[in-house]
Amino acid sequence: MDKPNVVLGVSGGIAAYKACELLRRLTESGHDVRVVPTASALHFVGEATWSALSGHPAGTEVWESVHEVPHVRIGQRADLVVVAPATADMLAKAAHGLADDLLTNTLLTARCPVVFAPAMHTEMWENAATQENVATLRRRGAIVIEPAVGRLTGVDTGKGRLPEPGEIFEVCRRVLARGAEGAAADLAGRHVVVSAGGTREPLDPVRYLGNRSSGKQGYALARTAVARGARVTLVAANSELPDPAGADVVHVGTAVQLREAVLKAAADADAVVMAAAVADFRPAHYAEGKIKKRDGAEPEPVALVRNPDVLAELSAERARPGQVVVGFAAETDHVLENGRAKLARKGCDLLVVNEVGERRTFGSETNEAVVLAPDGTETPVPYGPKEALADTVWDLVARRLA
Numbered sequence: 208m209d210k211p212n213v214v215l216g217v218s219g220g221i222a223a224y225k226a227c228e229l230l231r232r233l234t235e236s237g238h239d240v241r242v243v244p245t246a247s248a249l250h251f252v253g254e255a256t257w258s259a260l261s262g263h264p265a266g267t268e269v270w271e272s273v274h275e276v277p278h279v280r281i282g283q284r285a286d287l288v289v290v291a292p293a294t295a296d297m298l299a300k301a302a303h304g305l306a307d308d309l310l311t312n313t314l315l316t317a318r319c320p321v322v323f324a325p326a327m328h329t330e331m332w333e334n335a336a337t338q339e340n341v342a343t344l345r346r347r348g349a350i351v352i353e354p355a356v357g358r359l360t361g362v363d364t365g366k367g368r369l370p371e372p373g374e375i376f377e378v379c380r381r382v383l384a385r386g387a388e389g390a391a392a393d394l395a396g397r398h399v400v401v402s403a404g405g406t407r408e409p410l411d412p413v414r415y416l417g418n419r420s421s422g423k424q425g426y427a428l429a430r431t432a433v434a435r436g437a438r439v440t441l442v443a444a445n446s447e448l449p450d451p452a453g454a455d456v457v458h459v460g461t462a463v464q465l466r467e468a469v470l471k472a473a474a475d476a477d478a479v480v481m482a483a484a485v486a487d488f489r490p491a492h493y494a495e496g497k498i499k500k501r502d503g504a505e506p507e508p509v510a511l512v513r514n515p516d517v518l519a520e521l522s523a524e525r526a527r528p529g530q531v532v533v534g535f536a537a538e539t540d541h542v543l544e545n546g547r548a549k550l551a552r553k554g555c556d557l558l559v560v561n562e563v564g565e566r567r568t569f570g571s572e573t574n575e576a577v578v579l580a581p582d583g584t585e586t587p588v589p590y591g592p593k594e595a596l597a598d599t600v601w602d603l604v605a606r607r608l609a
């Protein structure tokens with residue numbers, strides 16, 4: 208089989224050095240990558256590096272190898288164009304259809320999915336001009352992934368960092384897979400909220416009641432939604448996983464904190480997917496100092512109180528008309544029967560039911576589930592990667608939003 212053709216566009220920001228790692232990941236996983244830097248990008252990383260790593264010339268202008276008509280052919284042949292880093296200037300040119308070098312020409316001729324991974328200072332990212340250019344590109348079906356928050360050039364920190372190359376690679380992989388189905392950006396223009404991980408309810412400064420959720424299913428939901436063009440808020444409870452590229456991540460600890468973060472993000476969301484394992488109860492009392500054992504004495508019983516049920520609350524009071532609310536249910540027995548009852552009790556639009564046990568689901572890379580809907584439909588999702596289940600959830604959500 209032919210290798211997928213990827214164009215890696217590199218514009219002139221310091222994060223250009225990170226694109227070398229993205230290039231390596233793409234080539235090592237069997238993609239034929241053509242790097243198209245801008246002239247400014249070459250101030251940061253030279254042409255020799257790009258051509259040596261990609262095995263192709265890496266010119267910046269349309270006047271080189273003119274007989275091969277590169278300004279048209281490179282875009283036409285591409286299965287995916289990814290621009291990383293995408294500077295404010297590059298986003299502006301792309302949004303306005305300018306074509307003054309090889310990369311901007313390529314963007315105009317490409318008919319395949321296009322991913323932009325912006326990187327710039329926070330002020331430039333937040334500038335109304337940049338935000339409008341990003342909105343324009345998204346409206347036209349491009350996938351513009353949100354920059355990460357963190358250290359920027361110099362001493363500044365804030366939003367504007369290029370996400371980790373490994374995470375951008377994951378977005379590219381997902382977009383390529385979906386591009387073949389012709390539905391790369393079916394969540395473009397949508398805001399989705401995903402909760403992930405497991406809450407921890409503190410007993411004292413060193414102990415908590417928790418659960419075994421790894422967060423992998425919720426992170427897979429966030430990652431796949433980014434690759435389908437959505438703006439994603441991920442509310443992550445105690446997960447060790449790296450922040451997915453392009454998602455706004457809010458880290459929380461307890462059920463009460465998770466509720467607050469989810470409700471806030473849900474205010475303007477088109478869909479909310481509650482994949483987090485939220486503790487139903489929390490200790491009634493929090494000991495300010497560490498609870499000590501006393502010789503010979505029986506331990507004190509731990510009194511519990513109910514936590515708010517976030518899924519039921521979201522379902523009962525939709526923040527927006529037509530908002531799609533999705534719940535998850537982990538059951539050990541009578542899986543479908545319990546699932547149906549839970550769907551009715553919680554009042555959500557879809558409930559993903561899976562069977563859990565000692566060896567199943569927790570921490571694993573795979574899942575098997577059935578998605579239940581109130582009209583009685585059941586969508587079985589065969590045993591497979593958590594991303595496949597995530598895509599099925601988004602297929603069902605996208606259908607409801609359409």
Ligand code: CTP
Pocket residue numbers: 462481482483484485486487514515516517518519533534535536537549
């Ligand atoms: N959930 C929630 N808030 C809670 C508890 C759960 O939003 N306090 C959400 C989870 O994110 C998940 C779904 O509800 O989407 C799972 O509910 P679960 O706790 O499994 O169901 P329960 O109604 O608590 O039923 P049971 O514990 O009896 O199985």
